[in-house]
Amino acid sequence: MGGTFDPIHHGHLVAASEVQAWFDLDEVLFVPTGDPWQKADREVTTAEHRYLMTVIATAANPRFNVSRVDIDRQGRTYTIDTLRDLRHEMPDADLYFITGADALAEIFTWRDADDLFELAQFVGCTRPGYTMDDATLASIPSDRVTIVEIPALAISSTDCRRRKERGEPVWYLVPDGVVQYIAKHDLYPGPHTVAEPPL
Ligand code: ATP
Numbered sequence: 708m709g710g711t712f713d714p715i716h717h718g719h720l721v722a723a724s725e726v727q728a729w730f731d732l733d734e735v736l737f738v739p740t741g742d743p744w745q746k747a748d749r750e751v752t753t754a755e756h757r758y759l760m761t762v763i764a765t766a767a768n769p770r771f772n773v774s775r776v777d778i779d780r781q782g783r784t785y786t787i788d789t790l791r792d793l794r795h796e797m798p799d800a801d802l803y804f805i806t807g808a809d810a811l812a813e814i815f816t817w818r819d820a821d822d823l824f825e826l827a828q829f830v831g832c833t834r835p836g837y838t839m840d841d842a843t844l845a846s847i848p849s850d851r852v853t854i855v856e857i858p859a860l861a862i863s864s865t866d867c868r869r870r871k872e873r874g875e876p877v878w879y880l881v882p883d884g885v886v887q888y889i890a891k892h893d894l895y896p897g898p899h900t901v902a903e904p905p906l
């Protein structure tokens with residue numbers, strides 16, 4: 708499951724859990740992006756912080772693990788590189804690339820889009836308020852892409868960051884350990900930031 712995870716939240720975790728169960732996957736590997744070029748419009752938190760929050764959030768689930776392939780690779784993250792690296796690490800695995808339907812819609816802006824479908828099945832998670840347009844749906848090879856509906860969870864990392872910047876709580880939107888990690892490292896500070904009260 709690729710993502711910026713800035714920060715990881717329960718929407719990601721529910722999506723991963725649903726897709727794991729749906730396809731009976733042995734493992735879900737969370738892959739935080741390196742320098743995410745799709746988000747060139749804003750400053751993204753250091754990869755190491757995003758990686759550690761992802762580790763904390765997934766630690767309790769024996770089927771969830773975190774990969775450093777994207778953050779250890781120099782330069783921008785392209786999904787084709789992610790999949791090639793994972794294929795190299797796990798030559799016998801059937802790979803499913805899980806992402807949001809919004810990201811999937813941009814698949815043809817990705818580098819080497821045709822090769823992507825050779826390397827993995829794609830799973831697009833639909834989130835509340837998102838409908839995929841017919842042109843996009845028609846343009847993706849249906850035997851390589853599955854759309855999975857995730858129970859309504861209108862959580863986004865953007866909303867979590869804004870809440871922190873406004874001094875509002877993010878308890879229960881992100882795992883407890885991630886709330887504490889954000890507070891400890893003062894991520895997403897804003898003019899109204901107040902310390903999270905202890906649970
Ligand atoms: P941002 O608001 O910064 O874009 P995000 O919440 O979309 O962050 P990403 O790290 O971009 O988080 O997420 C990785 C993938 O997970 C994306 O493709 C996104 O569509 C999907 N995703 C994010 N939130 C949810 C959710 N609540 N339910 C299902 N999928 C989600």
Ligand code: MG
């Ligand atoms: Mg997003």
